[in-house]
Amino acid sequence: MKDKKNGPSFPWHLAIAGVLSLVVLLGFYWVGANKFSTEEWNEFGDFIAGAAGVIITTFTFLALLYTIHIQSTELALSRNELSLTRDELALNRGEIAKSGKALRDQVETIKVQNFERTLFESLNFLSKLSEQFEWRSPVEDAPRTGVSAFFAMYHQIGHPSVALGALGVEDGDQIGNHAPLGEALDRLRTQLAPYYRTLYNIYRYLDESEFADEVYYNRIIRAQIPDHALAILFYNSLTPRGLRFQKYIEKYAILDNLPPELLFNPHHRAVLDNLPTPNATEAIGEA
Missing domain, CATH: 1.20.5 (Single alpha-helices involved in coiled-coils or other helix-helix interfaces)
Known part of the structure; x- marks a missing residue:
């Protein structure tokens, strides 16, 4: 004891x-x-x-x-x-x-939440850009705004003076080097450039976020792009300024929802089915 x-x-x-x-x-x-x-x-x-x-x-x-x-x-x-x-x-x-x-x-949940917050804020910004579009036609009194402005700008690219309908070739680089197409897009550049740069960076952000469910988020992004905006994106991606976008167009099948009747010539469907073009492949490799 x-x-x-x-x-x-x-x-x-x-x-x-x-x-x-x-x-x-x-x-x-x-x-x-x-x-x-x-x-x-x-x-x-x-x-x-x-x-x-x-x-x-x-x-x-x-x-x-x-x-x-x-x-x-x-x-x-x-x-x-x-x-x-x-x-x-x-x-x-x-x-x-x-x-x-x-x-x-x-930690993984927080990463996903941060990714989604940034993605949806970017999509919201993209939507606001399109809402600010305003196109005045010489034959219409009221200007076209928002999504309706895409319709008007699409027809500006398809104007007879641009002659895309007569350019019945299956060579995307030849279409992209068509001078009247570049001039028509330059006239629309003030409004279209911020929109497509933002869309490009959204897809770049998705592509670099390896943990994300790319298929799911890609569907959400594609649902925000009007049909006429898809058509403009296709023709713009063939020009020297838009070649690098073909990487994401091909990888994420962005233009799968593009109605065929919005192509200015049926032969251009072969170009769409064979992206990226040689010039785009070279530009992507140099990036």
Whole structure:
């Protein structure tokens, strides 16, 4: 038992055993000194010594066995504690693994949320750009605005003076180098350039975000592009200024929803089906 104030208590049982041993020894000495002669006392001493040796040897052996028993018990306890420690460590590793997975999932969720927020803010900006479109026709009193302006600008590109309808070729680079087409797009550049640059950067952002579900987000983006804007995008991508956009047009099938009747010549369908053109391939490789 331990004394709470003074630490371990005094081993009284050992002190008592020592006192009793001393009393017995003195008793033997007194008896021998008073009852026996010197010769008997020597014989008695030899007897006591021999008996004591046997007793001491016996107690030593018993003490050794008791020591082995204590050590075996302590070893078993140590093994049990070690087993419990291993189990606890295994549980801790499991909890750490779960926490690590939960943290990775949380980080992934935050990445997706940040990606979606940026994407939808960009699409909202793209929509506002188209809402600001305004096209005044020389034969109409009211200007065309918003999506309706795409319709008017599309017909400007298809004007007889541009002669795209008469350009019945299947060479996209030849169409893109057609000077009247470049001039028509230059006249529309003030309004169209910000729109298509924003659309290009949206697809670039999608392409560089490898964790994103590209198919799902691509459908969302494509749904925001009016049909006449798709037609203008096709012809603009054939010109030197728009060649790099063909990379995303081909990869994300942006023009799959382009109605065939919006092509100014049926032969241009072959160009659409074989993007990117040689000039675009070269421009993409140099980027």
